[in-house]
Each structure stands twice: as C-alpha cells, then as structure tokens.
Amino acid sequence: MIERVRPLRRRMVLPTLTVAAVVVAGCSSGPDQPDTVAGQFAEALEAGDAQTAADLTTDPAAAAAVIGGLFEGLGSDSPDVTLGGTGDGDTFELDVVWRLGPDADAAGDSGEWSYRTAGSAVDGDAGWRIRWDPAVLAPGLTADTSLRYVRTQGVPASVLDRSGQPLMEQRVVTLVNLDATADPAAVAPVLATVVPSITAESLAADLAAAGSGPVTALTLRDEDLAPVEARLLALPGVSLVAQTRLLTVDRALASPVWSGLAERWQDGQDAAAGWAVQSVESDGPARRVAGVDGSDAPDVRTTIDLGLQARAEAAVAPVSQPAVVVAVEPSTGAVRAVAQNAAADAEGPVALTGLYPPGSTFKTVTTWAALQAGVADPDTVLPCPGVATIEDRTIPNDDSFDLGAVPLHTAFARSCNTTMARLAVGLPADALTDAAAQFGLGIDYVTPGLVTVTGSVPVTESAAQRVESAIGQGTVTASPFGMAMVAASIVRGSPPLPMIVQSEPATADRTVDAASETTTAALRTMMRETVTDGTATALRDIPELIGKTGTAEYGDNSGAHGWFIAAQNDLAFAVFVAGAGSSAPAVEVAGRMLRG
Template sequence: MRGSGVQGPGNRARVAQPPTLDAMRKSMGIAVVGVFALVLGGCSSGPTDTEQAAQQFAEALTQRNAQAAADLTSDPAAAAAAITQMFDGLDPQDVRFTVATTDSDAGTFTLAADWTLGEPETAPAPAPAPPEKWTYTTTGGGAGVADGGAIPWDPQLLAPGLTADSTLRYTTLSGGSPTVLDAAGRPLMAEQTVTLVNVDTVQTPDPAVTAAALAPLLATVAPTLTAASVQADLAAAQGKTATVITLRDADLEPIAGALAAVPGVTLVKQTRLLTVDKADTSPALDGLRQLWQEGQDAAAGWAVQLVRANGSADMVAGVEGTRAPDIASTLDPAVQSAAQDALAALPQQAAIVAIRPSTGAVLAVAQNAPATAQGPIALTGLYPPGSTFKTVTTSAALQQGSVTPDTVLPCPGSANIEGRTIPNDDNFDLGAVPLHTAFARSCNTTMGQLAVAMGPNALHDAALQFGLGVDYVTPGLTTVTGSVPAADTPAQRVEAAIGQGQVTASPFGMAMVAASIAKGSAPAPMLVLGQPGTANLTPAAAPVQVTDELRTMMRETVTAGTATQLVDLPDLRGKTGTAEVDSGPAHGWFVGIDGDVAFAVFVAGADSSAPAVDAAGRFLRPIQAQLPR
C-alpha cells in the first residue's frame, strides 16, 4: 500500500541525493526567467483606467448616447441633462469626439471635438456650400480616474466655457434682408413684421364666445371671416393652437388691445416677405419668394452661441452673414394692377399673362379669386385653346406655300370634314372669302379644311416655333406652355386646327404664342432681370413674311372681325377663341399684341369669347398710354 512506509516485494527504497551544481544552476535559471517574465507581463498589460475612461466617454458622445456618457461621470443626472441639451441645441449633421492625449499618472485626458452643423444639402448645386465646422479641444479627469474612479463632472468637458447655468445653441445669422424690386426698381416685396392671432383651444372655455368676440374685430381686415368660420377653425385644431389670421402691423394696431383681451388669444410676432402693397397678388410672387429665400440661405452666416440663464448670448464659433443682393423682377406694377382689376368682377376662373416680346420680360401674371383657389392656372393650367390656335394653323398653312392671305377659300356654316361635322359659331356662313377674312371672322370650316392637306407634324412644328410645347426653365417661374401632339390622321388634324382634340395650352403658353408673333421668334421668358429662361429645344423661327402676315390678320380681327368691341384701341392686334369642353360651357380666350406687350386672357366656362375680350379691354384701356411701343 502506497504511503505505508512498508517495503513490499519488488519495491526498492529511494534515497534522496543532493543536487548537482549544474542542476542547481538550471533550477535557478528557470526561476529567474520566470520572475523576469512576470515583470514583463506587468509592463505589457492593456489600456490604463484613464485611457479606457476617456475612450468610453468619447465613444458615447460620438454615438450621441447621453446616458452612457453621463454614467461614466461623478454626477450622471447633471451630465445627462447637459449632454442632451447640447445635442438638442446644436442639432448636428455629424459629431465626432476622439481622445487626443492622456496622462495615466494624473488621470487626465484631452478630447478633440469635430462638429458638422447646419442643414444638410438636399439638392445638387453647381457650388455646394462648405459644411459648417466647429472644432475644439477640452480637458478633464483627475487622480481618481487613474485608479478606476468616475470622471469628475464638469460641463467644460463638453465645450469650452460651458457652465452649469449656460447652454449651447446653433443658429443662422442673416446679413440683412434683400428687397424684391419691380420693373421700375421700386420695392415690390420686403421683409415685414406680422402678428399671428393664435387661440389656445385648451385654454378657451367656450369656443363660440371666443369666435363671436374675434369675428367683428377682424371683419374690417377680413370681411369673409365670420364667427362660424372662426369656430370651425378652432374645432379643426383638435385641442391644439389655432392660427385664426395673420395681420400686418397697420391692420393690427387699431385692434391689438381688444384682441389680446379675448380669452385664449395670444399674439405672436414673426417676419415674412410680403408685398409692399397688400393689394398686390400674383402667382409669380411665389417664385420670387423662393428665389428670395434661396438668396437668404446662400448669404446666411451661422453661429454657435453660449446662452446664459438671463438670455444673453456670446458667439463662440461661426461666420457672420452677408446681405444677399436685391432681386430685380420684371413685373410692372401698373400692368399687373390693371390685369388684376380686369378680372376681379368675373365669377368664373380667369387669368391674364402679359409678356414684353422684345425681351421676354413677364410684365404681369394675374388671376381672380376663383382661379387662385384652383392653383396657379395662369402659368400651369392646361385647356383647349380653341380658335386662338388658328394663329398656329394659319402659320402652318402659309408656310406650306399652298395659300396666301388673299387666297379665296370656302367658309360654309358647317362642313363634314373627314367624318366630323365642323360648325362655325352660330353656323354663320361667309361663302367664299380670302383667308385673311376667314381668320378675322374665325371660320372653323375653313381652318379644318386647310388642315386636312397638312402633314402629321405640321401643326406640332408650327406651334413649337411660337413656344407652344416648349419647356422653359426660368428662374422664379414654374410654367407649362402646352402640348400639340403629332396628328397622324386627317380627322385628328381637323380637330387640332381649331384648338380642340388633344391640343392644350396654358394662358402663359398662349401669351408666348402672341409674343412670338410680335417678335418674329419665341422670346426666352424672364421674371428676373438678366436671368432669361432656357428652353429644352430651340426650333427655327417662322419665316418673317408669315409673322408679318399674321400680325396684319390679327389687326383685322379687331377692326372687322370677332373683336370689334376693342376697335378703339388703335394699335391692338388679336385673336378670339371659344373652346368646347367635355361638359359644361365652353372656355373663352383672347390673345393680343399692343405695342411691345403681348398677352393672353382666359375665362373658364364663359360660353363665348366675349367675356375674355371685354376683360382685355378693361386691362388695356387704363394703361394703354403707358405701354411700351
């Protein structure tokens, strides 16, 4: 049995022998190596507590994990609040904190912060703005960190100068507000103070009482606002704050005290770009506002501000803004006002667009209230142009060389052309007349017969020569001119020849047709001086003789044709149009040229061209002496 001390058979007692000198040396050598290895192992251990703490803190900040960063500090509650506010106040695109240096013995470290601030670029630009960068370093830590303790909390760990009773915020800096000018260089739009009349529906005990108190106060500014409409606005807010109206300073001043006394009402100041004359209105103003804002954004500076408890602030980083240049528009206040007044009394949707043919300058874009409720129909609404399209049809026929203005053609009251019965208005019958007479009197039957012999692309190509169907990219102006598809069959060409079928045009598009006839080629439309639009294609202009002949025929339309109610306007040339629609009364049109002004008038559902012609007279007569010649 082992360990009994008794020698059994076959066992031999082992006697311990003293170690040899070599064995002693080998044993000592192994022991020394082992001790040396332990020493080396201690020197090559992982990161120090200081390095680990600094790295974890920097990573948590980079990940915007406020609580994780705060938990590494001696005061997690205060740190979490400060870190959260920093990220909320600066709202960065990107942020990176890195460990720059550490002192393991002292337990201190230095962080490098790299912020990318401001709104990110959302659209490509020829020269994108450089990112708004803020970089700095901070120091922190202490002896306890070297021993694995928490990082002593100090707001200046986050940013230089930050204290327990201050906060950080990012803001943009305007270098001054530019002005939008009219064609004469006078202020058309400027940044102004407005006041929002807000109602806190939660703090309004009786919405009906509040609405009844507000309506009479606001009636002088907004006659259509009633107690019922205000109450409906409050109900629609569903417990949130409702903005009942926005007032200019001049409108607010007489009633400010009474408004503030209404329960639940608060008055909130803002700045907005407004027309100098509040009566001015136009779809073109929306594009000018956008250009103004783009200019403001491009010229704006930025700042990181250290905000104290009392509201005072110091700029700790950033760039001062510069003043954006004024915007010189081509809008003529007299022409715009006359166009607006000419449409005001019409109950139907109505629009006028006026262009200076020599330069392409847009002088006026006007709509009445029913039209505005449908959007910017003057610029983008598409409708059949009716007989105003006969300017294009006649141009195409003259370019083919088969007719001249004096060619005698039949103008029966109605005609069956390619299986479609084409009537004249009220079936008037002129018999055989020269083309110029058929044009002035607007003979559908003559135009339909002319189109039968045309090629499939004849009307399409002639329309492009006058800008109709061309897409323009114009600074400040979003437009659609219209569409004139190729007409592959004679029946399609008959429909198209009288501005029906698949042919569509906007009031802007027909104003471009009139301007092209006046100039002899399609002008590049322009709303901002020096910034003409660019076309997606540039077809050759119609022959000079053709446009000369068209202008003569358009004058005959006024002196002896369908627009004789305007014969008192000595230089006016024009073309009337009535366009059938699928249901409801026909649309009315008039396109005209008066000196260096070309224009189109559109009245939806007018059932004839007369309301459009009358509106053209109301538009031109007050300003004819001022029109450029």
C-alpha cells in the first residue's frame, strides 16, 4: 500500500455522470468478477452511501460501523474512489482521495490525502462480495482503530496595538455547563461570586429553556475559575470544559472593533493551519498517518492606541444614554479608538454603522460649501435672527437666541441655525452632497478588519430641503465613524483612507477632489473659535483643540441627540450621545477623554 500526501489544491466539482463513467472505465464491460463488485463498492463509497457499500461486503454489520465511523472521523463522506486495477484472481486495488477540512468544498482544501489500498472479492451464496477487511478503506485501518481528521497549528498569533503591545491573545477559558440534574439553588451562590447578577431563578429559566439539553451558565478565565473550581466540581450536574478563545488582555476593554479583528486573526490562523489524519486506538495514543505541519500565523498589528482606547471607554462609561467615541488619525487614517458604553452595546455597533441626523456638526460641511462657492467668507456679516422663515420652513436657533448681524465666523462658533439655513438656500442642489463627499461623508469604505458606514447626504432638489440639510436634519444621516472622518478630513484637507490593520488601508468606492486648503484653513480657525468663544467653551483649557458641537432632533422632534466633533493636532474624533437633549454631554465626554 502506498500513501501519498499531495499539495493543497482547489477541488473540482464534476458532474454526477463522471463518477459512473470513471467506475465503468475501471471495470470490465461484462459480468467478470471481482471488477464489477469492486467497482460497485468504489461507487458507493464515493457517493457517501455507507450502507450500500457495507452490503457489498461479507460482513455488512461490521463494515457499516467502520465505514460510518470513517466518514465521521474524517469529517467527510465524499471521497474520490476509483478502481486502480485488478490483479490475478480475485484481487483489486482502489485509488482514494480525501479532501479534508472545513473549506474542502469551497475556496480551497485544508488538506488532501491520497492513497491506494488492496482488497479481494469472494464468490459465495449471496454472489460476489468484497471480503471484509477495514484495511480496504484506508492504510492500517483495523477493527480496533479509527481515523480522525484534526487541524494543527503553530504558535498562536496575537493581536497587537499600534505600539506592539498585546491587545488580544488566545487563552484557555472554562465553560461551566449544567445538565438537567443540576440544582440552580446550589450553583447560583457559587457563580454569583464571579457574576453577581446570576441567580437561582436565572439559572432555572435557562435550564427550562434548554429542555433536557445542557446549559453553559458561564465562561470563566483561569483567574476567575481558581477560587470556585473545587466548589463547582463538588456539585452534581456541573461539568467544567476547557476551551481556547481569543480574549482581550485587559478584560475591561470592550469595543465593537474586536469582532472584526478576531475574524482577521482567525483568517490568519486558518491560512497557517496544518492538518493531520490520526490513527486512534481504543487503548493507545494517536498516531499520525498523513498530514502537513501548521506554521506560526503572523500577529495582527492594529492601529488601536491602547491608552486612548482606555480613556475613551472610561469617558463614555458614566453616561446613562448610549454614548460612543470614534477617533481617527488624519495623517494616516489609522483608527485609534472606538468606544461604546453598555447602553450603546445593547443596540449594536452603533459607533461604526449607526445612522443619525448629525445636527449642527454638519454646519462644517455647509460652511465649507458656502466658502468654496464664494457666497461668503469668514468675515462676511450676515443676519442671525432668533427665528427665520425660509421657503415656508420656520427655523429657530437654540432657545431662539438672536445675535443680530454678525460675521460668519461668529455665527458658526455660536451655531446659528438661521444663518446657515439662509446660506444653503443659495447653493446648487448638489453642493452639500459634493462638499460632504470631500470630507468623506457618503463615501463607502471597504476596510480590512472593519465594517463601517459613513452616512448619506442626498441631493436637495428644493430650497426647503436645503434649509433642512444645512443644519444636519431632514434626509441627512451620519454615523459617529462618518463624522470622525469629517473631522479628520478637515485637518488633512481630504478624506484619509481608514485603516485598523497596519499597512492595510481601505479602498473607497470613489475618489473626490481635495478640498481647498484656504477654505479648510478658514474652517479650522472657526472651529477653534467654537472652543474658545462659542458653544464648546467648556473645553477652552485644552490647547489647540478645534471642534463643532451639534444637537440633532429626531422622531417627532421632541428629543435630540448630542454631538461633538473635534481635532487636536493629529487626532480627530467624534462623540455621540443618543437622546442627550443637547451637545453638553458629548462635550463632557470629550473633556474626560482628553484630560484623562
């Protein structure tokens, strides 16, 4: 018997008729034996039909058990089996190829194992049958052994932060499993020492929902398991099962970007994985009979700044409403932090894909469009009445404050709705759409390791629509990630390509012209005035900070979200607090993060 390990290759899916054609080609055209029964046996194995193959042997019961076990152990019931030839008398040979692994029928094979076996046929009362011997299925297979497919790995990779410090590592965790015989009243006090919210009632409800099946009550890291392990093992119906998982090194860190980075890590593990077919004896160690060693997967080097991530998470944690921070490096597009509090986590990855009206933070886009169109400059004196009716749309300022006639930079810093609405009316229908795109809003980015949505700024066909869009209401939507990109683009002068895995920037669905440096510089100056003398003076102690506050009504306009977008040197970020009522909570979050 000859064993060959072939290199990995893509499996070709052939029409069903090909199988029969191959088998017929290997057999004689008439009833000569053992060609016919051997061909039928090969065809049944290739079809994954264990019972039909077993019925062609001299011991159907034993053969069915072994063939079924072989399919199960190798995780496949679709080998390629052809008649390799016949010898003298009643002997024959089979050529067998297994394509093994989770992707064996998809993009590529995890492993391909090929070999030739020999067998014989015998003519008995039931006609010609394969003389049953497990070795006819695979080399060395006996009644006392089984074969199994396993994946092999080198040293597990780590997920690193921007400075090379471990962010996520593969570690052992222990599942605390309960079966139907477990007593929730006895288990709950033990687990509550780790997670206080676990009660006898909650465990009983979980067990009832599972019916007769087991329930994983908790997953514990080693340091959490040690104090309670002995007590748990002493309880009936409780079992502890160890697994390996990718975990954050600092358990306190929680971000919606971890899942994408974990997928990227898993891709690397899969690409570096080897495989083995092991022969397992009932009372002995496993022995490898085929396979390829796995290699060490490369570490995933991210752009995450662990220090900033920790400060951002600490900044949003005290907020009762959903609150998020997204921070981007303007010069490179590196995503440095994405933080959500528990209330935001309950709604999903809203920092990256949640879409909301951006409110007055969108005035950065409106002002830039007006400057670029030449309809005003920062010193142009414009009216800022408390309320203005424009194209049948009545626009108030916050609490209807009235500045009278003021320079544009003052109206911007004080967030005058009426001024911005009047400016937008005179712009072309696509002016805000184009301006937003030049700041990355409305661009679709495909970023390795990160799923994001920036937002949407539809063309405004009517003046009334432009009034709404000018102040970030109406049909304009943005994600916190999208507004962080706006802030980064104002610093850079054009949208950076976002990136969370180092040296792997995103691709954009379109390219846009860079914004005018003259107008973006003017916009940055106005954003600085917003901090020193406008709506964000609570942060005036923070040097070189530029920003824009925003309050955005939603629903029936009875509630409002709070926004703050800002930049300091090569750090740009957006803060969003759902249902905050004003921008003040978002400004407070920014202050805690920057001063932290």
